[in-house]
Amino acid sequence: MNTTRRCFLKNAAGLTLLGVTGGSRLLAAALERSSYEASPKQLQGKRWAMLVDMRKCTAEGDCKLCLEACHGVHNVPEMGSPKEEIKWIWKEPCEHVFPEMVSPSMTEALRKRPTIVLCNHCDNPSCVRVCPTQATWKRPDGIVMMDMHRCIGCRYCIVACPYGSRSFNFRDPRPHIKKINESYPTRMRGVVEKCNFCEERLADGLLPACVEACKAKALQFGDLADRSSQVFSLVSATYQLRRRTNLGTEPQVYYLL
Amino acid sequence: MNDRKVIIGGLVIFFILVTFPTWFTVATGNVRKGQRLNETLTEAKKAARAKGECVEPASTMRLRHMELLNDWRDQVVREKKRIYVSSSGRRYRMSLSGTCVDCHGGSKKFCTQCHDAVGSTLFCWDCHSEKGGSTP
Numbered sequence: 001m002n003t004t005r006r007c008f009l010k011n012a013a014g015l016t017l018l019g020v021t022g023g024s025r026l027l028a029a030a031l032e033r034s035s036y037e038a039s040p041k042q043l044q045g046k047r048w049a050m051l052v053d054m055r056k057c058t059a060e061g062d063c064k065l066c067l068e069a070c071h072g073v074h075n076v077p078e079m080g081s082p083k084e085e086i087k088w089i090w091k092e093p094c095e096h097v098f099p100e101m102v103s104p105s106m107t108e109a110l111r112k113r114p115t116i117v118l119c120n121h122c123d124n125p126s127c128v129r130v131c132p133t134q135a136t137w138k139r140p141d142g143i144v145m146m147d148m149h150r151c152i153g154c155r156y157c158i159v160a161c162p163y164g165s166r167s168f169n170f171r172d173p174r175p176h177i178k179k180i181n182e183s184y185p186t187r188m189r190g191v192v193e194k195c196n197f198c199e200e201r202l203a204d205g206l207l208p209a210c211v212e213a214c215k216a217k218a219l220q221f222g223d224l225a226d227r228s229s230q231v232f233s234l235v236s237a238t239y240q241l242r243r244r245t246n247l248g249t250e251p252q253v254y255y256l257l
Numbered sequence: 258m259n260d261r262k263v264i265i266g267g268l269v270i271f272f273i274l275v276t277f278p279t280w281f282t283v284a285t286g287n288v289r290k291g292q293r294l295n296e297t298l299t300e301a302k303k304a305a306r307a308k309g310e311c312v313e314p315a316s317t318m319r320l321r322h323m324e325l326l327n328d329w330r331d332q333v334v335r336e337k338k339r340i341y342v343s344s345s346g347r348r349y350r351m352s353l354s355g356t357c358v359d360c361h362g363g364s365k366k367f368c369t370q371c372h373d374a375v376g377s378t379l380f381c382w383d384c385h386s387e388k389g390g391s392t393p
Contacts, residue, residue, distance in 0.1 A: 030317040031325060033344035139337065148384065178268045188383035191268055203339050241299050
């Protein structure tokens with residue numbers, strides 16, 4: 001009697017287990033047989049970098065081609081107040097970009113000369129070190145990425161970035177976007193954003209939008225680890241500047257002034 | 258057998274409570290709502306069928322689309338992969354708006370219909386396009 005009851009319970013438990021796991025396995029099986037691939041057009045690089053040639057740049061006039069191209073594809077809003085401004089690529093007076101380069105004897109025009117600035121995609125990014133959710137991290141190809149889905153809006157990264165390259169969405173940005181590009185997500189209130197070196201365009205085999213838009217050819221983008229690249233030959237054979245190298249962040253946006 | 262009344266009374270109360278969702282739905286006319294949802298979804302699915310098959314069989318999608326979307330998101334954003342090879346070997350560009358919403362004719366016609374009914378609100382549309390439309 002005892003053994004049969006035991007057997008019965010064992011069998012019943014076994015069958016239940018089989019039913020529960022087997023059934024869900026069967027329905028679930030499809031996803032397990034799928035896989036993921038990189039886009040065949042993906043541009044491959046080991047250390048993406050940008051060279052800004054301020055000798056060619058026409059930012060001093062009212063040229064805004066690079067800014068407009070970037071803001072158009074990435075749905076960057078125009079918030080209308082400097083405090084709430086969202087910045088991916090923008091113009092900054094030279095004395096703020098390279099404070100160590102200016103001297104009181106320089107002309108006002110030279111000190112205030114508009115200079116193109118963007119996220120430096122540092123080799124040693126301080127923003128990444130402070131992010132508590134790994135919403136920002138450095139990819140193997142050097143791009144400092146943002147995962148909007150993980151960002152909790154704590155703004156530690158904004159404090160950590162010595163270049164002011166990160167902006168916080170204090171308000172819903174959508175009403176402030178002139179024309180929404182439906183193929184790229186906007187952002188929402190409460191997340192931090194910044195330049196992504198157009199990683200979504202690199203996946204499609206395209207160069208960054210700002211580089212493509214610049215008529216003066218003042219922006220060069222390429223793989224610094226590739227010795228045959230244009231960027232490498234320029235960076236290795238000329239004196240160039242990077243912003244605040246004394247901090248040890250190893251910025252990867254190079255300047256020719 | 259003095260407890261008979263208590264037991265039967267208890268059973269009746271138990272029965273009423275257990276069947277509450279059923280008769281409450283009937284009483285409040287929500288059956289009609291469910292039928293209408295079914296109709297709109299059937300319409301939406303018919304329109305989508307003209308454009309092709311879903312990325313995975315409908316039974317799998319119904320149960321696990323949220324899991325699939327999480328995988329798509331992580332693969333695209335964190336793993337640098339943008340192509341999905343489905344269980345039957347078809348290839349899709351992984352894009353919430355450009356693929357799912359585009360084929361399903363807009364999130365409001367499809368996703369939101371069902372999600373409203375099950376009481377789940379998606380915040381994806383704060384950022385991703387509800388129209389789908391232009392696939393990059």
